[in-house]
Amino acid sequence: MITKVLKTIEAYQMLSPDSAVVAGVSGGADSMALLHVLQSRRKDWPELKVTAAHVNHCLRGAEADRDEEHVRRYCQREGIPLEVLKIDVREEAAKRKLGLEACGRAVRYEFFRRLAGENGVIATAHTLSDLAETVLLHLTRGTGLKGLCGIPPVRENIVRPLIDCSRREIEDYCREHKIPYVTDSTNLEARYSRNKVRLQVLPALKEINPAFEEAVGRMAQSLREDDGCLCEEARELLGRAALEKGGWSCSVLSRGRKPVRIRAIRLLQGASRPEARHLEEIDRIILAGQGGVSVPGGLDFHANRGVLRTVPHKKRKIPQ
Template identity: 55%
Template sequence: MTADFVLHALKKYNMLEKGGTVVVGLSGGADSVCLTHALWSIKDELDLTLVAAHVNHGIRGGEAQRDEDFCKAFCEKYGIEFKVLKADIPALSRQQGLGEEECGRKVRYEFFSSLAGENGKIATAHNLNDNAETLLFNLTRGTALKGAGGIPPVRDNIIRPLILTPREEIESYCADNSLSFITDSTNLKNEYTRNKIRNIIIPQLKEINSDAVSALAGFCEYAREDSGFLESLADEKYASVVNENVIDEAEFSVLPNSLKRRVAARYLSALTDKDVLSKHIDALIQLAGSNSALETVDGIKLKSKDGRIFIQKDNAEPFSVDIKAESGEYSFLYGRAKVAVYDTKDLQNFNKQLLDNSIDCDKIGKVLKLRSRQEGDKITLAKRGVTKTLKKLFIEDKIPEEKRNSVAVLADGDSVVWVQGYGVSKSFKANAYSNKIMSIIIEEKVSDEHNAK
């Protein structure tokens, strides 16, 4: 039996170009032995640089070392470059808070990627049966169309040249080419979900349809095609619905559900590396138009307000410092306040604009508070002559809610004297007849979101 089945998959899914590097994951099992040998047999035809990579997970004691020794001997026999990584997966999984299976997969692909480099390909030995089993696993656990697509033949630089090949043909290839292989003892234990599907469910399905595996895998291909089409539509809609991590609720709400779910999933996935589940997608869809808040995947807080969904940041921490009615500088949580006091003789050097924004010292006490806003704060702005609460002012000027506590408010007892960005209250405004006046300038701390003013 030749490697034509591998060539067929490589061509159908455009997996490889001639002259490239392929890192093949070699565990020592029938699938990976078959794939490694098949790629070795066609490497000259395709001008491939072939590297076999093996990970000793440190889980099965003597069996793990046996597997490593087998893979090394196999590669020496066929002159294949062999790379091995020894990893203590149980210890790593505890350190990283991951299950051993997930941790092992992460370690394997990181190792494979390090060998493949930027332009190389990673070949894994997933086959037709694996695809059918993955479909059943995903459907049982709960999935949408993307999960119904099973294992993609190509994902980024990862290729699966056996994805069209049933396990029976793989074993026939090994027999025809006198290839020995080893069997992982855990594959025989039905306490693992995948093994239950492989050893119990699939045989039952074959009693209904002897070609059940091919039928299931064929469905996966149709599902991938449909999913790909819908994803391309979602790409177009995403650009019109989402701008700088803000969702336009009007645009979002008119999308068909199939596109709405995809846009929601993409939005959440852009915010975190954690797995985005159906419950997170459903909750985001329900949030639209609700004028409420939501804590979603990875503890991210989202808010629906004024026709938009956006990330709700934690409110700035309130602050309060004493300010004397005399010249000086005062540090506070969000910057520095520069206070300057002038006598009557200095007033001739003040222009009207500066005077209009200064405080009459005769109208205030000797010690003031520079603080965050408080419930009920209000001010009559000298220029506007209208009394408004700070809450209403901040809303009208669209100051983000999470930043409002960082706006400096100068108060004398319960009275608001001056507000950063708005100026002095009419009741405390200096004039040409003032004996002593005070000005205040705020220099904000330089940060990613604030520049010094």
């Protein structure tokens, strides 16, 4: 497995010998294997800096505290710097008016970004199995090209060195290297959609094709290349539409094909993830040259007299 991970790191230029890496570590097999791989890489790259980051969401009581203690003990034993954030995500979600999953993700990445700073790299333990599950979940809800691409190996300063490795390979790696890990009991409950895909749907598909996860990985890679071409067109469209006094010409944007316009909107949104309905609403005001769309957690879009502008959400009221 280690050879496959190193090839992935090289292929996507995820790390350099002197990178400062913040590794998200939950204590599960995937993240413990990731931490072990990164720490092992320091034998050849002594300037590589690895910091483990653990978030206790306070959602699973004693089990969550057990996970935190497990990560603390392992990092202390291996001499790995560790940063821990303990936060009541249920309470935080109520404050932010977000679902538990969305809030947990937001809290984690805010913590990781704070630790990484401007020049650091964030490494997460997403696997090939996670990618296959994500694509299947997107299919159940209806999706487009972006959804079929699954989880990108690299996004901004976030890298996923295990993205070409299946969960079975990772568990075998942990056994081989005697890496201790904990199991989140909620991962075994089929009442959650992702768990149902993991526990019931994927095994059925693997009966048809034992290499189903690898097949999804190849498909996702191919579609990412196609999506990359459309994103490049979108960047060029935004460049042509940009106005000297700020904003973008709705007329110029409207000349782009819809898949390109939608990607241009995504590029303007940056790291946030607007829902499909918001993308459609923003596209409509671009075509009309007039109107406003408020995107929770992202930017608000305002078109007036044929000029599209963006402002941070809730900073000002968007006229309709």
